[in-house]
């Protein structure tokens with residue numbers, strides 16, 4: 001019988017998966033209104049006092065890095081670039097020992113302006129969301145005419161050395177699913193790494209429909225019309241993206257097939273929301289409150305213990321295919337990628 005993994009200093013769940021990759025949502029607000037994410041009028045945003053202050057975020061990340069074995073920190077949102085104290089938070093996390101790898105998921109708006117300061121503060125790399133190269137289609141999809149800003153953000157990130165610059169693209173049937181080859185060609189021409197993401201049931205409107213989701217097989221089929229894709233020999237580990245070499249490599253393309261090719265068995269992620277809740281899974285329907293304990297004076301050991309307890313009960317997977325599947329009440333815009 002294998003000995004139960006020690007829980008000292010790690011975030012381990014009942015299946016033995018160890019979380020080392022912390023996703024931190026810095027805000028639930030966003031400056032875009034993507035149709036597959038939220039309604040045009042936005043959402044009832046978290047109120048100021050509910051939000052963790054910069055120092056509280058840094059403290060919880062420090063606990064995760066110093067006491068719980070977290071080695072990767074990804075800042076997300078909503079849109080993290082609109083958080084006023086972002087550069088300071090990145091700098092504080094970069095000064096932690098051991099130093100975690102720090103990345104950021106963003107819609108790219110304003111990135112061309114902030115990239116140099118974020119790089120200097122210690123940001124290592126970025127993922128930028130881009131679902132279309134067509135200005136009119138971008139404006140329809142996001143309800144904002146900001147494609148030029150996103151493209152400038154990508155170029156600014158590359159120029160600042162926030163590499164590899166990764167692009168996240170969500171394809172929707174009859175909307176932008178004809179753009180898969182063009183998006184890959186664009187990424188190859190600019191040296192960006194492209195990941196297609198299957199649309200997930202995490203929208204605020206609860207309108208997700210499996211039949212309109214473009215599957216990994218369909219994406220690979222469309223790419224295979226123009227590119228020679230071969231399986232990537234590199235070790236995948238807990239990474240969400242399955243990757244292929246394009247035309248013999250070294251360029252790669254990835255697909256994050258959460259729905260049709262789930263990768264929960266190797267999941268190494270833990271999440272902290274902007275209002276201080278631990279989510280042990282993207283699709284968790286329950287959360288554990290750290291903000292309350294922190295503000296009530298809990299010490300680092302207590303915060304670490306509560307975080308471990310939250311992860312221990314993580315479910316085996318997202319259960320999207322289960323008849324009992326329940327979409328989380330918290331939308332993706334308040335969880336982050």
Ligand code: SF4
Pocket residue numbers: 263264265267268269280281282283316317318
């Ligand atoms: S759905 Fe949950 S368990 Fe599965 S990979 Fe995502 S976060 Fe991990």
